[in-house]
Amino acid sequence: MERGKVKKKEKEKETEKEKIREKGKEEKVKRKEVEQKIKEKEKEKQEKQERRKRKEKEEKRTKQGKETKKEKEQFKGQEEEGENKDSTLTRTPLEPLEKNKQILVLGLDGAGKTSVLHSLASNRVQHSVAPTQGFNAVCINTEDGQMEFLEIGGSEPFRSYSETYLSKGLLLIFVVDSADHSRLP
Ligand SMILES: Nc1nc2c(ncn2[C@@H]2O[C@H](COP(=O)(O)OP(=O)(O)OP(=O)(O)O)[C@@H](O)[C@H]2O)c(=O)[nH]1
Ligand SMILES: [Mg+2]
Structure with a gap:
């Protein structure tokens, strides 16, 4: 058990x-x-x-x-x-700063666009100006505010840009070299 x-x-x-x-x-x-x-x-x-x-x-x-x-x-x-070392107050626009506020400066190469803008900005005449390669933006201070000019180089490669900027400009200044008879119509 x-x-x-x-x-x-x-x-x-x-x-x-x-x-x-x-x-x-x-x-x-x-x-x-x-x-x-x-x-x-x-x-x-x-x-x-x-x-x-x-x-x-x-x-x-x-x-x-x-x-x-x-x-x-x-x-x-x-x-x-x-x-464009000679021209004062120049810069290149990425986009128009304010829409419809730029004054577009167009014309054939060598017409005198940069020279005109330089004389407006500095009240001085510039004798040797290099051709504008692309854009040349000039801002001029006035009593009423600022005026913004945009030059597009007149050489062949840059002419097509003018079409894009034409619609965005406030005014158009077309510079002609009246002494250049061979290129006048
Ligand atoms: N004699 C004379 N020469 C000028 C006058 N305006 C411009 N020039 C000369 O012409 C040349 C071309 O002038 P620019 O102002 O560079 O011409 P532009 O229209 O800006 O030319 P791009 O930039 O190439 O389109 C420069 O050597 C200037 O010194 C002018 O009223 N009289
Ligand atoms: Mg120029």
Whole structure:
């Protein structure tokens, strides 16, 4: 009888041990699942952050692209100014500062556009003027405010620009060299 009791007790102990082992295994599995979930969440977070960073980079690039375009135009302007060292108050327009406020100055190359603008701005006559490569913007201060002139170089490569700026100008001054009979109609 005693032996039987001992065996029973031993069996009960073993079953309890097995239960504990099983519980342990289940807990392990649960822990693994929780860990996996946490890892997945972390991955998602990282992916989201990466996406955000990519978007930000793309936005920056697009912005920089626009800026570099503007810079290129400005650089062009600076080059033009460098060539027109003699003319004062010159700069290149990226866009008309205020719509319909610019006075457009057109005419054939060598007609005297830059010279006229220079004499208006400084009250001095300039004898040697380099051909305008592109645009030449001159701002003259008057009692009533500012007058903004925009000369477009009369040489062949720049003539097409006049079409674009004609509609944006307030006035048009067309300069003709009356002494140049060969080019007069
Ligand atoms: N004798 C004389 N020369 C002038 C007169 N006006 C301009 N010039 C000279 O003519 C040349 C051309 O003048 P610009 O003012 O550069 O002519 P422009 O119309 O601006 O020419 P682009 O910029 O090439 O379109 C320069 O060497 C000037 O010194 C003028 O009234 N009389
Ligand atoms: Mg000129």
